[in-house]
Structure formats: C-alpha cells, structure tokens
Amino acid sequence: MNYRAPRGTNDLFPSVAHAFSWIEEKAHEVFARYGYVLFETPLFEQTEVFARGIGTATDVVGKEMFGVYSGAAAAKFANGEPLKADEQLSLRPEGTAGVARAVLQNGLIAPGAPALKLWYTGSMFRHERPQKGRLRQFHQIGVECLGAAEPSVDAEVIIMLVRFFEALGLPSESMRLYVNSMGDTACRPAYREAVRAYILDHTDDLCDECVRRAETNPLRAFDCKNPRCSEIMDDAPAITTMLCDDCAEHYAAVRSLLDTAGISYEENTRLVRGLDYYTRTVFEVQIDAGLGAQNALGGGGRYDGLIEEFGGKPTPGLGFAVGLERILLALEAQGTVPSKVPTPAVFIASVDDGARDAAFALALRLRDAGCAVELDHQNRSLKSQFKLADKLGVAWVVVLGPDELASGTATLRSMETHEEQSVALEELPELLSASTPAELN
Numbered sequence: 521m522n523y524r525a526p527r528g529t530n531d532l533f534p535s536v537a538h539a540f541s542w543i544e545e546k547a548h549e550v551f552a553r554y555g556y557v558l559f560e561t562p563l564f565e566q567t568e569v570f571a572r573g574i575g576t577a578t579d580v581v582g583k584e585m586f587g588v589y590s591g592a593a594a595a596k597f598a599n600g601e602p603l604k605a606d607e608q609l610s611l612r613p614e615g616t617a618g619v620a621r622a623v624l625q626n627g628l629i630a631p632g633a634p635a636l637k638l639w640y641t642g643s644m645f646r647h648e649r650p651q652k653g654r655l656r657q658f659h660q661i662g663v664e665c666l667g668a669a670e671p672s673v674d675a676e677v678i679i680m681l682v683r684f685f686e687a688l689g690l691p692s693e694s695m696r697l698y699v700n701s702m703g704d705t706a707c708r709p710a711y712r713e714a715v716r717a718y719i720l721d722h723t724d725d726l727c728d729e730c731v732r733r734a735e736t737n738p739l740r741a742f743d744c745k746n747p748r749c750s751e752i753m754d755d756a757p758a759i760t761t762m763l764c765d766d767c768a769e770h771y772a773a774v775r776s777l778l779d780t781a782g783i784s785y786e787e788n789t790r791l792v793r794g795l796d797y798y799t800r801t802v803f804e805v806q807i808d809a810g811l812g813a814q815n816a817l818g819g820g821g822r823y824d825g826l827i828e829e830f831g832g833k834p835t836p837g838l839g840f841a842v843g844l845e846r847i848l849l850a851l852e853a854q855g856t857v858p859s860k861v862p863t864p865a866v867f868i869a870s871v872d873d874g875a876r877d878a879a880f881a882l883a884l885r886l887r888d889a890g891c892a893v894e895l896d897h898q899n900r901s902l903k904s905q906f907k908l909a910d911k912l913g914v915a916w917v918v919v920l921g922p923d924e925l926a927s928g929t930a931t932l933r934s935m936e937t938h939e940e941q942s943v944a945l946e947e948l949p950e951l952l953s954a955s956t957p958a959e960l961n
C-alpha cells in the first residue's frame with residue numbers, strides 16, 4: 521500500500537489529539553466565564569456563504585477553497601454543466617461566515633435580546649502551500665459575539681483572548697498583541713482609494729501581485745511578505761488618520777478600556793486582516809518563538825456588515841479565531857507541551873491460561889468501578905505481561921493464578937514499592953477505585 525495522507529493534512533497522534541482536547545478544555549473554562557457557549561456549524565456550506573461573507577477578492581476565497589462535489593452534482597461538474605447554488609459547496613476555510621449564516625437562518629438574534637456569545641472548535645480547510653504552521657486542514661478555536669456594537673464588547677473579547685493564552689501557559693510578555701481600526705462603510709472607501717492611489721504611484725517598486733491588488737483588494741498589499749513591498753507600504757497612508765468621527769471614538773474607547781484593564785498592546789496601522797468582512801476594531805496576536813514565518817497565533821475583529829451582507833437586518837458582530845497547531849508549536853518552543861495521553865493505572869496479569877477468563881471478568885468489574893485497567897489479550901507469558909505492565913507505567917499489577925482463584929483472592933503488587941499483598945477479590949474494586957487513568961508525563 522502506498523497511500524499517503526493528502527498534502528498539508530496531519531494524522532493527529534494521541535499526544536497531539538489529547539493536547540488539542542486540553543486546549544479546548546481551557547477554552548471552555550475561560551470562555552464560559554465571559555458567557556460564551558459552544559456552537560457547531562457544518563464542515564461545508566454553500567460556496568456562496570464564503571464568497572459573499574469573506575469576499576471573492578480575498579486569497580481565502582479566490583484561491584484557497586476546497587470544493588465539495590457529491591452525487592449528481594459531481595457528474596454535472598465532470599461534464600462541465602452548470603451547478604445550482606445549493607449544489608456548489610465548499611469546505612469551510614474559517615468559522616465566522618458559517619456562524620453568521622446559522623444565526624440568520626435560525627433567527628437566533630431577537631430584537632433587543634442580549635448579545636449572542638458563541639464559540640466553536642474544529643477543522644478548517646485552505647488550499648495553501650504547506651509549511652511549518654500552515655496546513656491545508658488545520659484546527660481553529662473561535663468565538664463570535666453577535667448583536668452588540670459597543671466598544672466594551674471589543675475590549676472584552678480581546679481581554680478574553682489574552683486570558684485564554686495565559687490559561688494555556690503562554691504569558692502575555694512572550695507575545696505581541698496588535699490592534700487597529702479598519703474604519704467602516706463611512707470612512708473605509710476613501711481610505712481604500714488612498715491606498716490604491718499610493719500603490720499606483722509606486723508600481724515600479726512593488727511586486728506584480730501588489731500592483732494587481734490595487735484594483736482588487738488594495739489593503740491586502742500590507743500583508744505582502746516581500747520585504748521591499750513591506751518597506752514601501754510602511755509609508756502608505758495610515759487608516760487611523762482617516763477614520764470618521766464615530767470610528768475614531770469607538771477605537772479610542774476600546775483602547776481606553778484595554779489600558780484600564782492593564783492589557784499591553786501595540787497599535788499597528790498596517791494590520792488590515794485578510795478578510796473583507798472586518799470593520800472597525802481588528803486585532804492579532806503574534807509570537808516569534810517556534811512559529812517561524814507563520815507567527816500569528818490568532819486574531820479577529822468586528823464585522824458589523826456581515827449579517828446584512830447575507831440579507832439580514834443590520835447586526836453588529838465580532839470575533840476571533842486561533843490556530844491549535846500554532847498554539848502547540850508555541851507551547852513546544854517554550855517546552856511546556858501538556859502531555860495528556862491517558863495511561864492505565866492497573867494491569868491484570870494471568871499466571872496461566874486457566875486464569876484468563878477470571879482476569880477478563882475482573883478487568884470488567886474494576887473498569888465498571890471507575891479504574892483504568894489493561895490486561896493481556898495475546899497469551900503472553902507472565903514475564904512478558906509484567907514487562908508490558910512496566911512499559912505501560914501502571915501503578916498496580918493484580919496477579920491471578922490457580923492459588924488465587926482457589927482462595928478467591930488476588931496478589932496485588934505495587935509497581936512503585938514492589939511490595940505484594942494478598943487481597944480478597946471483592947475488596948479490589950474499592951481498594952483500586954482511586955486508580956483512574958494517569959496522565960502521561
């Protein structure tokens with residue numbers, strides 16, 4: 521067999537899968553304190569949800585989406601026949617557009633209701649060039665807060681992101697939090713135009729892609745990795761000088777709340793975030809250690825126009841997403857990866873074949889009593905069973921043999937002290953009930 525996982529995808533080995541689930545537990549703990557509840561949308565949506573929501577001129581939609589073609593639609597697609605809108609499906613490249621679609625479709629925001637606070641965790645798919653910290657299937661945890669326009673919500677979300685990283689053991693001193701305002705429909709068009717004009721004035725110095733962006737998505741030129749382009753774009757007009765009064769006031773209020781909360785951040789007028797839906801506050805957390813070129817751990821912003829873009833009533837919203845693979849790289853770089861793979865605490869060893877059925881029955885009883893128990897299923901010798909128990913790192917080995925079976929007892933051996941004692945079988949569940957799965961260190 522020569523099958524390989526598709527390029528840019530990873531098999532999540534237990535150490536990674538359990539670390540992800542630990543990160544999710546931390547998210548749950550921290551986000552619950554801020555009133556966020558878990559929400560899940562499908563892994564694929566009508567392509568239009570992403571095209572409309574994120575914008576066709578973005579890389580994410582324009583270049584990186586995976587289409588999903590099934591049944592009759594696949595045949596039509598193969599024949600080059602046009603597909604109906606509900607047959608054009610794509611794997612989700614991010615979470616916000618799907619959540620906004622779900623909120624609108626299900627009428628989850630009633631007029632005057634408190635803000636809807638949702639969080640999610642799951643796979644996202646982007647056809648990017650794979651490299652360290654950049655995959656085609658990756659995992660994000662994200663939050664969305666819908667229905668509140670006030671700057672205190674922006675500050676709350678940013679603070680929650682910082683607290684989440686702290687809870688993971690990623691101290692804020694090791695990271696940089698950037699904030700910016702991208703303006704809104706009142707002031708951004710003029711800014712966009714100013715950046716477009718700036719790019720067109722510098723076509724000789726900028727790469728072809730940036731020049732092309734002048735017409736499609738000029739603000740994306742700020743994200744160009746080409747050092748010469750970054751240098752030129754450093755002197756482009758700054759959005760903060762062109763914000764309308766409302767946006768400037770909103771932005772000042774957010775910063776003031778962050779200051780009061782003692783959150784350290786840097787203003788970065790070059791931070792535009794790649795997706796079209798952002799308005800006003802945007803933010804990103806970057807960390808250098810362990811991440812290489814892909815140094816953004818996560819980020820987000822406000823998207824007050826998104827629900828309206830989908831045909832709903834004007835509904836403010838904001839959120840962020842963080843990448844689990846990159847969080848793990850950052851934890852690895854500082855040597856604090858949580859090793860949460862559970863291991864059994866008790867091993868039941870059979871002295872000979874006559875004890876195997878009793879060992880099997882005892883394992884079931886102990887497991888039902890809450891113990892984490894393993895036993896040999898492959899007819900190993902007693903010696904190899906002990907070797908296995910040692911390898912598994914169990915605290916206790918319960919030995920069953922003809923003598924034990926005859927007297928209704930078991931020999932209980934502590935793997936730490938190597939002491940042995942004879943214990944009545946019916947006492948074992950209670951004696952070992954504290955032997956829940958240990959976590960591998």
Ligand code: AMP
Nearest residue numbers: 653654655658816817818841842843846
């Ligand atoms: P974005 O949705 O592009 O703002 O990304 C938010 C976060 O998701 C990033 O900061 C990364 O941590 C993570 N992320 C985005 N794209 C990828 C990718 N292709 N591979 C791994 N992680 C990613």
